[in-house]
Amino acid sequence: DAGITQSPRHKVTETGTPVTLRCHQTENHRYMYWYRQDPGHGLRLIHYSYGVKDTDKGEVSDGYSVSRSKTEDFLLTLESATSSQTSVYFCAISDTGGTDTQYFGPGTRLTVL
């Protein structure tokens, strides 16, 4: 999976607790993305980053925040997790953005009880 790791791989948490997911890359790619995958919805973009400290919202950003203080790390935070955020979360990277191939991490399965 192209030098991308996600941690944790599985997490069970309770409603109202904060959760942070980490994506780490060793490819030195400029762009990083966070998606969620849900049955019937495919993949939906949450946030993306086009450089250190440069981030922007995707189509389902409500309830999520991100940070990128280093090229290799992109963090996704759920400030107060809700059951509707139960999903599989994928990180992806690309070198030059929209014309470029995205490489995906292995995913994090998050369950909010």
Place this chain on the structure above:
Amino acid sequence: AQSVAQPEDQVNVAEGNPLTVKCTYSVSGNPYLFWYVQYPNRGLQFLLKYITGDNLVKGSYGFEAEFNKSQTSFHLKKPSALVSDSALYFCAVSPTGNQFYFGTGTSLTVIP
């Protein structure tokens, strides 16, 4: 609003037969188009992309896709299906160059 449609949730095809997985899109401008494949409990893997040029794009594992601008379609094809092609397939478009929109996915089953 930007959207990508994969009208078939499930496609079944016999091994050795040709396969088609359909994708249509509704986005502004001239989008970039992609196909990805997902095997169980794995992340998505790139198959092919259309940026510009020849409408027939060839990709990994013998797959190809045909871009049709007038029908706003980008159907994935393979001349002879293998059992190992069984997986979940996603079409994606990038209208702006930064954001991507994915279809809901099509589950392909190749029957031996």
